[in-house]
Amino acid sequence: MSNSIFVKNAAQVITMQGHTDKPAKKEAMQQLSIVENGSVLAQDGEIIAVGTEAEIKNNYPDVVRNAKEIHATGKIVTPGLIDPHTHLVHAGTREIEYAMRLKGKTYMDIMHAGGGIHATTEATQKAGFEQLYQTSKKRLDTFLLHGVTTVEAKSGYGLTTEHELKQLEVAQQLNKDHVIDIVSTFMGAHAIPIAEKDQPEKFVDKVIDEMLPEVAKRNLAVFNDVFCERGVFTPEQSKRILEAGKQYGLIPKIHADEIEPYGGAELAAEVGAISADHLLKASEIGMTKMAENDVVGVLLPGTAFFLMAAFADARKMIDNGVAVALSTDANPGSSPTLSLQFIMNLGCLKMGMTPEEVLMATTINAAHAINCAKEVGSLEVGKKADITIFDVPNYLTLSYQYGMNHVDTVIKNGEIVVEERHLAYY
Numbered sequence: 001m002s003n004s005i006f007v008k009n010a011a012q013v014i015t016m017q018g019h020t021d022k023p024a025k026k027e028a029m030q031q032l033s034i035v036e037n038g039s040v041l042a043q044d045g046e047i048i049a050v051g052t053e054a055e056i057k058n059n060y061p062d063v064v065r066n067a068k069e070i071h072a073t074g075k076i077v078t079p080g081l082i083d084p085h086t087h088l089v090h091a092g093t094r095e096i097e098y099a100m101r102l103k104g105k106t107y108m109d110i111m112h113a114g115g116g117i118h119a120t121t122e123a124t125q126k127a128g129f130e131q132l133y134q135t136s137k138k139r140l141d142t143f144l145l146h147g148v149t150t151v152e153a154k155s156g157y158g159l160t161t162e163h164e165l166k167q168l169e170v171a172q173q174l175n176k177d178h179v180i181d182i183v184s185t186f187m188g189a190h191a192i193p194i195a196e197k198d199q200p201e202k203f204v205d206k207v208i209d210e211m212l213p214e215v216a217k218r219n220l221a222v223f224n225d226v227f228c229e230r231g232v233f234t235p236e237q238s239k240r241i242l243e244a245g246k247q248y249g250l251i252p253k254i255h256a257d258e259i260e261p262y263g264g265a266e267l268a269a270e271v272g273a274i275s276a277d278h279l280l281k282a283s284e285i286g287m288t289k290m291a292e293n294d295v296v297g298v299l300l301p302g303t304a305f306f307l308m309a310a311f312a313d314a315r316k317m318i319d320n321g322v323a324v325a326l327s328t329d330a331n332p333g334s335s336p337t338l339s340l341q342f343i344m345n346l347g348c349l350k351m352g353m354t355p356e357e358v359l360m361a362t363t364i365n366a367a368h369a370i371n372c373a374k375e376v377g378s379l380e381v382g383k384k385a386d387i388t389i390f391d392v393p394n395y396l397t398l399s400y401q402y403g404m405n406h407v408d409t410v411i412k413n414g415e416i417v418v419e420e421r422h423l424a425y426y
């Protein structure tokens, strides 16, 4: 069997090259580095050449001769998409709450009445490892069909040491078994359990003294995330939890300023978070501090869409120098979708981003948000051969035709994992 693969003669190969050391900011978010009529050659799971067919054939005649060929004529080739914020592992759905919200109840009302995150926590606590494994595996299969080759996955629906570990262990096992790479985040501070709501500090102590050491001992997470929001965790509590995680080498992330301005963006800069996520209501000072401290802004327009809220001001963030990434925020309450392509549509139509910026935000900048830009996020020599081929004639079409799946072929670690699907486009 051939260990090399030659993706030939695409209408456009969109490389994203040149942003591996630092995420793209401001005008650099427009620089996709496109090879027209381009090709990509990979061997042993790694990219070894990007250029025109003639150049690559000339430089690597033997590898090309033995390679499996993929004809990408009339299609575009991008790095495998990266989703840097998901709540992948959970049980249950919340369509009843959706119907309640359509009649005027708010997300926070429902949560404080014992629904929301608490409802999913109850379902997730009841579910065994195998059930969580199988449902999360299906979600990964769907992500892959939509062109995603790396995802971040959070815990946070366990809220006890036992069940937080269970969620993270499911993600760890799936990372071994599934072709998609999973980068895990511990989020024991996703909500204060209903039964402990009168003693929030005690729960914060539990996260710090009980959960964090176990997560770290078992090497189950790279990041440590907190839902910093009025009525959930205060900036002070969030800071304690994030600083404590740093003692174990866990890198801070924050669910910040989603419902109201609450100092989350500022806190992200202060604790050296790799990203601050949501940011619908981030203050201008917060944005400036994020830009100055290289905190990636992970924007989740699916959440604003689904909660019928005002969208984050991506335009202002980018113009102020924040490196922006995009994600589905896949979860059963505020963003039940597995389509990063629809998120790109929303980025353009609802947050003032350009088609170039949304591509940057779902590839190399997304890789930076989860600290894996050295391995993935661009089509450059030495990176993993994670490649998505879309059956569209140019990249503009990806964010122009909305709510559709344009994926034709997906290659992960140099292997074809989604075969040519021959989809029509509009």
Ligand SMILES: N=CN[C@@H](CCC(=O)O)C(=O)O
Residues within 6 Å of the ligand: 087, 116, 117, 120, 227, 255, 258, 303, 329, 331, 332, 333, 334, 335
């Ligand atoms: N906002 C907090 N956490 C999740 C939603 C969790 C849920 O509603 O189940 C989010 O990122 O949107």
Ligand SMILES: [Zn+2]
Residues within 6 Å of the ligand: 085, 086, 087, 255, 329
């Ligand atoms: Zn989230």
